[in-house]
Amino acid sequence: MLLKRFLKYVKIDTQSNDFSPTSPSTEKQWDLLNLLKSELDKLGVQNELTKNGRLYAFVQGDEALDAIGVCAHVDTAPDFSGTKVNPQIVENYNGKRIHLGESGRILDPKEYDVLNSLKGKTLITTDGTTLLGADDKAGVSIIMEVLEAVLKLKEDERRPMYILFTPDEEVGRGAEEFDTEKFKAKFAYTFDGSYPNIINIETFNAKAAEVKVIGKTIHPGSAKGIMVNAGSILADFITKLPSEMVPEKTEGYEGFNHLTDMQGNCELAVAHFILRNHNKAILTKQVQQFNEITLNLRRKYPNAKIELKIKDQYRNMIEIIDKQPECKNFIEGVFKKLDIEPQYEPVRGGTDGATFSFKGCPTPNLGTGSYNHHGPYEFAVLEEMEQLVRLGVEIFKK
């Protein structure tokens, strides 16, 4: 059953690691991958767990119909601990503040508006000391439940079904090694969002920038005309960027430049940024601005060495889905069969599906019925997860 399954998965620590070169980035992600593989084996489902931790599965259906895929990721975000997750179940939620265990943290409907619409529902929260990992174990659980229901249908009553579980989505590497030979779906859906009625077909276009300033250090008492302070020059660079175009001041379709980290001293200073925009042309302008600031500062500080490196990260999947809209029309039809009016919302981030789309399998994102991801206030709503299981089953019913 869904709740039992979900509680089992969230208790397995699968935090990924940005700085690890291995794949999966952490050994512990195998714990869930191996468990899922054994569950697929028990169900008699054809599957393959690759040496880099991608778990592919396939269920035969009516060959006359297009195969469709579903995907979720097994890792949890490096942002907050995923060790010893101790889920708390709030039945028949009364609409009031929820104390998260003994942690002193409070899930407050004044702060998290979505709670106001969830009276009477069953919530699964953390005890305040870890994240919950509903991102994306809610997605994994939904897919496994859908699979069990689909297996109860006769082969000629269902579509061919592909499943993919990836590691390392949270560190931007889940879609690496996506293999269309192992995943022959015409299109697919990730279950990796929040609201159960929302479809995401737009992600950011994403680039990363590194600014490096090499200065010259000398005793400050005899520095006149000689010292070149890399730290101050880097600070000058940062203040030349548009101050309103940052994550904390933008929403919806507004893009940003986000200073993710910086360190430095007089001799050497380095900063990293991520650049994000749904609009490709505006993202190009953001890159131009980085270039212009670099050129201007090279003129202003001729004795410093200023380097700028820009790297591509991912692209907005709308580019692909606009050209191949079948995945969008199909899922709209499925929602309507369940009498739900779907809504579209742009993702202020990327998804594995964005990369799958560019690799040949258009993959919009669907909800998981869970909220406040990546921190101790994360929670899931059982009834919404159940609704998404019904949606998933409907995808594969002939």
Ligand SMILES: [Zn+2]
């Ligand atoms: Zn996720």
